[in-house]
Amino acid sequence: MIDNYIPLAIILGFATIFALVMTRVNEWFGPKKSTEEKQTTYESGMEPVRTAHERFSVKFFLVAMLFIIFDIEVVFMYPWAVNFRQLGLLGFIEMFVFLFILMIGYYYIWKKGALKWD
């Protein structure tokens, strides 16, 4: 059982080593002629105005929060889907109720304008 997971560990390790080597290659083979201009932040040739670590649109947080709610629902549905044939009518109705409640929430966020981008 656990044997099946050993190749996954090997492939993750292999990919990590590959990535670590690849990010160093330019330090070994590349030229090292760094100037002040090269190290400034790119801003279409202008002098950079302040840093980028400032406030950004709250919409992105909202999307992330909605994602968590719906993704947890998806996670609940996986075991249900695998065992659907054994669960019979009861399983079908229970998931229908679950989805119905979720759809009420979905309707609410839609009407509240949480899904609106301007």
Place this chain on the structure above:
Amino acid sequence: MEILISLIKILVVMLVLLTCVAYLVLVERRVSAFIQNRIGPNRVGYKGLLQPVADVLKLFIKEDIVPKLANKPLHRLAPIIAIVVSLSTIAVVPFGDKINLFGYEIKLQIASVNIGILYVLALTGLGVYGIAIAGWASNNKYSLLGGLRSCAQIISYELSMGISIIGVILVTSTLQLDKIVEFQHGWRWLILLQPIGFITFFVAIFAETNRLPFDLPEAEPELVGGYHTEYTGLKFGLFFLAEYANMITGSAIVVTLYLGGWQFPYLQSSGLPEFWTSIIQVGTFAAKVGAVLLFMVIIRWTVPRFRYDQLMDLGWKFMLPLSIANVIVTAFIIYLFE
């Protein structure tokens, strides 16, 4: 011995994947040239076949520039996450049934785990971190905007992707990818049983891999290069590699879930020797993946880009309800007829 076999399998699959990525870039450039009535790269080697080698060598000898204001450890970590995630996803995809080599029966899949689909979803979820960290650590406005857009887009479409897969699980009752392929023997391909699920899943794959018409994170006219604006040399190369590797694994998963994987209708009953059956199955899988990839490339050069609000509307107001409706209808039909 088991470990040795899986090591060899991993090495072979990695080499094939990396070569495919290099040549997919070349195919993309040639196809775009053909569509735009240009010639495209044709000078390095015969008809430009050595162009990928030249490109990689060029990336090797570039200078490593890290902006002074960037967060250096995170700036280096981001491409590592992106590439590790995109290279490891291929591990659960079956690319053939079994093959007899030198007296050993080898299963043509790196890891046949019973949580196959969950592994794929978990890793695509991790991929978001690479992009978010790249956008944040560069401390560049274009990068930050590209990273944020990309995160919001990927997590929005991951929902419809996850829910579309539930339709497949309802039909096959398993999460194991090789069992799903076995289910689709003959002409029982899941695209015929799950047409709506196939469409939502395929569109979600386009969005997950940041391909046109969903390539807003990179949107060159607005954001320069998106989250990898401040990356040079091979660090940029790793992001590029990750994007194309994601395309290949994405198409491989589309083929596995909906297009019958390595199944070639009526091949098992044709009486061919076992060895050649296995070879034809691997060839079938490669041909199907190639066809899906070619479709993705052609879409990129013939369709314009969405506006950002259109993209989010499509994801949240159209694809999500459609995929949930697909699940309900599928469950209902299975309940009625079985």
